Amino acid sequence: MVSMKKHSEMTRRQFVTASAAGLALGGLAHGAVAMQAEAAPLNDQPARGPSRVIIDTDPGVDDALALLLAMRSPELKIEGITAVAGNVPLELTLPNALRMVEIAGRNDIPVAAGAKRPLLRRLVTATYAHGENGLGGAVFPEPKRTPVDEPAAAFIRQTVRKYPGEITLLTIGPLTNIAAALSSDAELARMVRRLVMMGGSLSGGNITPAAEFNVYVDPEAARIVFQSGIPITMVGLDVTRKTSLTDEHVRVLEAEQNPVSQAAAKIARNAINHNRDRGFLVGPNMHDSLAVAGFLDPAILEFQDYYVDVETTGELTAGETLGYSPTVGDLRRRPGTEKEAATNMPIRGSAPTLASTRTSPVLRENFVPNAKVAVGVNSTRFFDLLIGRLSGKH
Ligand code: BDR
Ligand code: CA
Numbered sequence: 536m537v538s539m540k541k542h543s544e545m546t547r548r549q550f551v552t553a554s555a556a557g558l559a560l561g562g563l564a565h566g567a568v569a570m571q572a573e574a575a576p577l578n579d580q581p582a583r584g585p586s587r588v589i590i591d592t593d594p595g596v597d598d599a600l601a602l603l604l605a606m607r608s609p610e611l612k613i614e615g616i617t618a619v620a621g622n623v624p625l626e627l628t629l630p631n632a633l634r635m636v637e638i639a640g641r642n643d644i645p646v647a648a649g650a651k652r653p654l655l656r657r658l659v660t661a662t663y664a665h666g667e668n669g670l671g672g673a674v675f676p677e678p679k680r681t682p683v684d685e686p687a688a689a690f691i692r693q694t695v696r697k698y699p700g701e702i703t704l705l706t707i708g709p710l711t712n713i714a715a716a717l718s719s720d721a722e723l724a725r726m727v728r729r730l731v732m733m734g735g736s737l738s739g740g741n742i743t744p745a746a747e748f749n750v751y752v753d754p755e756a757a758r759i760v761f762q763s764g765i766p767i768t769m770v771g772l773d774v775t776r777k778t779s780l781t782d783e784h785v786r787v788l789e790a791e792q793n794p795v796s797q798a799a800a801k802i803a804r805n806a807i808n809h810n811r812d813r814g815f816l817v818g819p820n821m822h823d824s825l826a827v828a829g830f831l832d833p834a835i836l837e838f839q840d841y842y843v844d845v846e847t848t849g850e851l852t853a854g855e856t857l858g859y860s861p862t863v864g865d866l867r868r869r870p871g872t873e874k875e876a877a878t879n880m881p882i883r884g885s886a887p888t889l890a891s892t893r894t895s896p897v898l899r900e901n902f903v904p905n906a907k908v909a910v911g912v913n914s915t916r917f918f919d920l921l922i923g924r925l926s927g928k929h
Contacts (some may be wrong), residue, residue: 593621593708594631601823606639617687623669633678649687649712653753671806688715705825712757731787731825735856736772744856774912775822840904
């Protein structure tokens with residue numbers, strides 16, 4: 536088991552007390568510091584204390600558990616949660632986010648309502664995986680909390696500007712809110728410390744053979760994000776496919792009597808049953824929790840540098856993420872010549888048509904990575920962290 540002590544100097548009891556009182560928190564995951572230090576575009580000083588984050592989400596079964604995990608993690612100072620349409624419409628993702636905040640007893644965290652639909656497309660939902668209510672059919676009372684007045688994009692902009700170089704965006708839904716914020720403020724991207732996303736895949740999709748759901752829903756938004764210059768960590772299906780929730784995990788959650796563990800157990804139990812009823816052979820996978828956990832404890836994931844771009848025009852492939860790397864695939868070189876390969880590797884799109892010379896405005900002569908892509912996962916370490924924190928045992 537990964538012990539809580541390893542992640543923070545602060546005990547669970549101290550953290551819960553400090554959170555409830557709205558006090559400043561002490562202690563920070565070493566991993567989170569490492570990730571931030573290397574990422575910081577504006578502020579390269581390692582942050583003291585917990586990492587400031589905004590979580591953008593479309594709850595969603597795995598979003599709900601990811602939110603609960605984040606709210607039980609003393610390494611994070613959650614400046615806000617922004618809801619977006621995705622797994623289900625915004626009319627459901629927003630109250631679901633508010634419900635999670637209430638269950639976690641974190642009424643100090645503002646929640647903002649975001650986009651009702653993708654930038655240019657009609658919304659496609661994933662009720663086949665998350666049920667009609669987004670929580671696998673698990674029913675909770677209507678939330679009493681209400682969202683803040685600012686829409687999500689404005690909230691993100693204001694918060695990033697308030698703490699330039701400090702905010703990490705943890706995105707676990709379609710990237711519509713983030714793209715809207717970036718498009719509204721040309722200076723914003725360089726003020727964001729890092730963006731850690733659950734999204735994309737370099738090994739095939741889950742809603743089409745090409746595309747992962749979050750990128751499929753709003754590929755134009757994803758492309759804006761990948762080309763924004765923000766240091767990106769992509770936690771995609773390549774690793775999140777290895778996070779299938781089991782009955783044993785749920786039993787551990789059911790055994791603990793605190794509200795977070797009980798709520799997580801209820802959502803997880805419903806999601807497993809929903810999956811089984813529909814005959815799915817795999818999952819439910821804890822995609823979004825893995826992205827959060829990888830930020831808390833980077834030893835859970837292994838990364839490789841890529842230039843990632845998003846297919847936006849493919850009739851069958853829109854939402855596919857392409858990862859270019861001089862050290863992977865058929866164009867890789869003999870050891871010792873990688874440096875030359877890196878500077879000589881062109882970023883290509885499809886061949887030019889007769890009518891034009893270029894098919895994309897973003898082709899590059901040379902390889903310059905824009906993302907750290909997760910390529911390996913320690914699933915046991917991940918579930919130790921997730922179930923340990925949700926249950927309150929660690
Ligand atoms: C992603 O899509 C959603 O269904 C999940 O919540 C996760 O964010 C996985 O492809
Ligand atoms: Ca999600």
